[in-house]
Amino acid sequence: MLWVEKHKPRTLSEFVDQKKAVEQAKSWLSRFKPGKALMLTGPSGTGKTLLAELLARESNLELLQVNASIPGLPEELKRILDSVHSKSIWHSGKLILIDEVDSLSARDRGAVPLILKIIRESPHPVILTAINPWTQRLRPVLAESEQVKFSRIPWPQIARKLAEICRKEGIIAEPGCLQELAKWSQGDLRSAILDLQLIAEGKTRLEERDLAALGYRERESSIFDVLQRIFKAGNIRTAKLAIQSCDKDPDEVFLWIEQNLPLVYEGEELAKAYDLLSLADLYRARVRKQQNWRFRLYMIELLASLSLLKPKEGWISYKPPERLLRLGATKQERAEEKEKLSELASQLHCSVRKVRTEYLPFLKKIGPARTRTGI
Template identity: 30%
Template sequence: MAEDWTEKYRPKKLSEVIGNPSAVKELEEWALSWKAGIPDKRAVVLIGSPGIGKTSSAIALANDMDWDLVEMNASDQRTAAVVKDIAQRASYFNSIGMDEEYKGGNRKKLIVMDEADNLFGNADRGALPAINDLIKTTKQPVILIVNDFYALSKKSATVKSDTIQITYRRPVARSIAGALKKIAASEGVSADDAALMKIAENSNGDMRAAVRDLEALSHGRKELNKESTEILQERIVKKDMYSVLGKVFRENDPFGAKKTLSDVDIEPRDAMLWIDENLPYEYKEPGDLVRGYEKLSRSDVFLGRVSRRQYFGLWSYASDMMTAGVAVSRHGGKAGYGQFRFPTYMVKMSRTKSMRGIKSSLCLKIACAMHTSTKGVALDILGPLKELARNDEKIRIMLVREMGLEPEELGFLIDAKIDSKIVKETLEKASQMRTNKETETPREEVPIKETYPRDTGIPEQPEKNENNTPITTAKKPGKNLFDF
């Protein structure tokens, strides 16, 4: 089976990475600082969208510096135990490789953790505290690769303060086309510049996607022209809300806006948020703005009817109002310019998604312990409990021990980072108390003095009076509820 072109032509040296010269230079300077000893910043975070050369840069750096490579990606289990066993073992010992082969000398290892911002559930339980310890104590260079650095930095102050952050940008189409031309020549495919530029433009800055498109189009061919790339228009090009906004506000094309919105994988209510965010920046004339918001409000009315009646056929009316209706609302004034704005509401919801998940998990544990509802906990209990936990160490330890709180949940409860001193100390004390309780010797059972005769199998003899006749005692009738 032929080798995948994305791996076959992956950059072997940093000089072969395209489109990010300043980022590559900064990464190389950090690597060279290890020759003088352990630098102040022992870890680097490579930030950027997928397919623009972050992982390739890390692998190329290991080749340039003659370092061994230890890689952990999202497909691996990355619990605290696994991170400590693999990454920390590699960071302290440089004589035995991860394949158990003796390397010898002072050969360093480059520890690469791909998709470090994607740590999920039980599969990656406790990974973040272990990564924080690795960043602070490692004796080997460490690279974290992330798509969303903001999400990771919100969870850990260490990642933000104790690392060097290097941002990768999407390479321009001209740079991608130049790299594709070299790959085509190596594979014996004659490709004209127009075809390569078409592939590069459709990749939207994703070098990995561009190479895969070139490989697919070159299969069974020795020549590649622009007509050969026509298939990419339907298969690769994906419309987004920026295309819709361009049709609505810049091109004043109502029918084109309707058609483009139908090609975008987005719900009408989310699309309305995009248009609502950009409408006041694009329509400067008061009359245009009033007419635009009138059409947008009618769209909102239809969406409300969809929610109440569960009749989704009304979505088409809402979509027409928010696209074609807003597009024809501009009677005068110039079209706006500059970059379209991402909806503020979506940004805020995205930033608080992990925090809302932690709050939900914490409320569920408190509700189970207190035999109440999660809604009741969120409304009436969580606020006072947070105040008590912040000011009383015993309560914090009790909550961790009895409810099994995770570091993220404890940090949310007391408004502290999960790698802060107060969180670490509370978890350690709770774990120590739990261990002491398990190892505590059980008390000796004190024999209980029997107050009733044992059952010996011999029927009990009734008491007798002076005449040697049994004494009979009549049982008192039970108290009745209706006795007065």
């Protein structure tokens, strides 16, 4: 089980930081009138979705939630619109949450008018979350919403939360280790907890040197951090941002994902994962063949969709791609071969590729003694 779920606040009194935002949201809910939504904006991992969930729980409201990054969003919005006028059986009312509304894409035709219709017609509170709500498409929605801004969580607050989790998990942690982890999170509490679980799960002691397991440097350079978000983030936007912020080429990220799928999924979920990977590979091939880099965006979207599948529980030790390991092992040999082929290409007045594909097979049959290069 992910620690972000296991240790998340159960009441508003446990909410980390964001006191002003919490009070503004509670005030809006207490004076709610149909026709006006609440827009929670701010960086990822600061508690926007969690606040909506806690408001629903403490107000005894049934939570109707949809993530705007999912495929088939208009159909989900229509389903919510059909249910807004019905009464909740076990709750005093309903609360509608449209999460990550700024992740709407061009294929979600009709989504914005449906969101506006829900805001205008729903007798129940409507809450939206967004990192960046100031896009052209969201202007009509923002105009009919009251905005509450979230800020990045100060690192001392994050460090205290990490220390609390360590105590509950029976882990003795060096204070300096948790402080560095908190600073590294850049105000993203969810990211900090994911990183803590990555290096601490299954241990009884956590030291600063354990940060090396995360590739402790600039955040975007850690492929292990990227894989953690792709496989366990639970939403497409977070996974897509992780791929795009990684310093490794998306093709290399593809190889890492391909290598680790059997470690992360099993049964039907593994079959679905390979289906997504095969579709991503088709677009990957089209990039190479047609030199149309727009196909890479589709490849990234499909890879990010893996985050919606259910991974195995427990600790997973990610492995580097065997293909890259083989390339690393033969790097010197390939460099020497390329140097010799370049020498031969200059003598034959042709490209290295032509020497490799047309001349080399015959030269190898003749034998190295007959060649001046020794290939």
